[in-house]
Every structure is written in structure tokens, then in C-alpha cells.
Amino acid sequence: MNNDNQYKKSDMHDMIEMYVLGGLNQEEQQRFEAYLQEDEQCRLAVEELREVMDTLPFAVEDVAPPKGMKNRVLSHILTPSHTEQTISDDRGTTPIVVEKSSDDQTVKPSVVYSTQEDKAWVQHKGKNRFWRVATTLVAAAAVIIGVYASNLRGEIDSLQQQLAISSTQVNSLQGKLATVSMPTQGLKVDKAVKLNPATADIVAQGLATIVIDDKGTHLLVQADNLPKLKGKEAFQVWLIKGDVKQSAGTFLTQDGTGAMYYTFQPEDYDTIAITLEPDKQGDQPRGPIVLAAEIQG
Numbered sequence: 001m002n003n004d005n006q007y008k009k010s011d012m013h014d015m016i017e018m019y020v021l022g023g024l025n026q027e028e029q030q031r032f033e034a035y036l037q038e039d040e041q042c043r044l045a046v047e048e049l050r051e052v053m054d055t056l057p058f059a060v061e062d063v064a065p066p067k068g069m070k071n072r073v074l075s076h077i078l079t080p081s082h083t084e085q086t087i088s089d090d091r092g093t094t095p096i097v098v099e100k101s102s103d104d105q106t107v108k109p110s111v112v113y114s115t116q117e118d119k120a121w122v123q124h125k126g127k128n129r130f131w132r133v134a135t136t137l138v139a140a141a142a143v144i145i146g147v148y149a150s151n152l153r154g155e156i157d158s159l160q161q162q163l164a165i166s167s168t169q170v171n172s173l174q175g176k177l178a179t180v181s182m183p184t185q186g187l188k189v190d191k192a193v194k195l196n197p198a199t200a201d202i203v204a205q206g207l208a209t210i211v212i213d214d215k216g217t218h219l220l221v222q223a224d225n226l227p228k229l230k231g232k233e234a235f236q237v238w239l240i241k242g243d244v245k246q247s248a249g250t251f252l253t254q255d256g257t258g259a260m261y262y263t264f265q266p267e268d269y270d271t272i273a274i275t276l277e278p279d280k281q282g283d284q285p286r287g288p289i290v291l292a293a294e295i296q297g
Contacts, residue, residue, distance in 0.1 A: 023254035
């Protein structure tokens with residue numbers, strides 16, 4: 001590669017994980033694939049990561065629907081907007097329907113009946129209107145609750161399909177490992193742990209997988225729904241044990257989704273964390289933790 005190439009080798013190698021995940025846009029993908037023709041080391045890294053990705057399980061925890069969801073929906077729909085009272089004398093003579101004012105102190109007349117026939121006709125019409133309104137409100141509440149529950153169920157099912165680790169998947173994985181070819185002969189998944197949000201307001205989720213092959217032990221980190229980066233901000237992955245914090249590199253993302261692959265000695269660390277840093281130059285964490293999990297024990 002000549003010196004006129006505007007894309008550094010390190011920049012291209014940073015794109016390996018996102019290329020395998022399909023996270024590059026069309027221009028980036030074409031540029032990266034053109035670069036692959038010139039860099040054999042990069043091609044081998046892509047092939048190795050693809051084989052690892054084909055063997056990875058996913059983990060999930062059931063997500064409970066929000067508490068009080070039904071009560072909140074109904075409270076907004078069925079709250080009355082005003083109160084009416086009917087005043088009549090003991091002899092069944094002409095009644096007056098009045099409406100309370102907002103300060104509940106003055107009363108103004110709104111309807112006066114001149115005959116018993118008028119009274120009966122208006123009462124009948126009022127009952128019909130009441131039942132039409134009540135039926136409409138109940139139907140609307142049922143539709144809203146049904147749509148909300150259906151959407152929530154769909155989201156939960158989607159998460160379960162993406163992250164579930166079942167015995168069936170484990171057995172299938174073992175079968176694939178038995179037939180995997182060089183250069184990753186003997187590849188096996190040692191452990192997969194879910195990365196948990198550091199605070200309750202973080203919606204990001206991730207998975208850290210430790211895999212072993214004839215070349216050593218590797219850490220594959222995946223995450224999605226990550227916060228949007230601003231300016232020079234970057235996500236960094238850290239391997240931690242006690243006061244020792246070792247950077248595993250920059251976590252490249254596209255639309256909140258990212259991944260990275262790192263070779264390490266697992267006995268040297270017991271925790272993994274992803275932080276939001278002001279830039280990608282730091283050798284120690286400076287920003288807040290987004291996701292973290294223990295990888296020992």
C-alpha cells in the first residue's frame with residue numbers, strides 16, 4: 001500500500017468487527033473490501049472472527065411488563081371532565097339540570113323542561129348518549145391496551161430470540177466446534193456473560209464471550225442500544241482486577257451497535273467494563289461506566 005492511501009491501516013483494522021457484524025454503510029463496506037485484497041493479515045482476522053461469530057450463543061432474561069400499565073391507561077381515558085346534578089321537587093314537576101362551576105360555588109341553569117313529554121324525551125335521549133359514550137370509551141381502552149400489550153410482547157419475544165442460551169443451542173454449538181476447520185481448530189466457548197447496565201436509565205445491553213482455540217484465549221464483546229456519541233467521544237473496553245485497569249481497545253460502533261475482539265489471559269482479570277470516554281486516547285478510565293460484568297467465578 002502506498003503513502004497516498006488516505007485510510008490508515010489501523011483505521012481499517014478497527015473496522016473488522018463492524019464489517020463482520022454488517023454494521024458498515026455501503027461506502028465503508030466497499031472501501032474495506034477493497035482494502036482486504038491488499039492485506040492478508042486483515043483477511044485472516046475477518047475469517048477467524050466470522051467463524052467465532054457462527055458459534056456464539058446469546059443470553060436473555062425475561063422482561064416483565066411495566067407495573068400498573070393497565071391502570072395508567074384507563075385513568076387517562078375514563079377520568080370525567082365535569083359533574084352534573086339534577087334537581088327536582090317531590091311532585092314530579094319540571095326539573096332543572098344544572099352544571100357546577102369550576103370553583104364549586106355558583107350554579108347556573110342549562111336546561112328547563114316545559115312538559116312531561118319533553119322530560120321523557122330528553123331523558124331517553126340522554127340515556128342513549130350515555131351508553132354510546134361509555135361503549136366507545138371501553139372499546140378505545142380495550143384497543144389501546146391490546147396494541148400496547150401486543151407491541152410489548154413482540155419486543156420481549158425479539159429479545160428472547162436474540163439473546164437466549166438454551167440447552168439445544170449449546171448442543172448445536174458443540175457439534176459445530178467438533179467440525180470447525182483451521183486456522184481455529186479446537187475452538188470452544190469457555191464462558192458467556194451478560195453485560196449489565198451500570199445505572200437504571202441505561203437501555204444498552206451486551207454480551208461478553210470468552211473463546212479458546214489453538215492460538216489462545218480471546219474475548220469477544222458485543223453490545224447494542226448504546227448512547228449516541230458526541231464529538232470525539234468513544235467507547236472503551238477495560239479488563240479489571242483490583243486497582244489494575246487494562247484497556248482492551250476502542251469499541252467501534254455504528255448506530256448504537258458495536259463489537260470488538262481481544263486476545264488476553266483470563267486469569268489476570270475478573271471484571272469487564274465498557275466506559276464512555278471523552279476521546280479514545282486514554283490509558284485509564286476517565287468517563288462513566290455504561291456496561292459491566294464479572295468474568296470470573
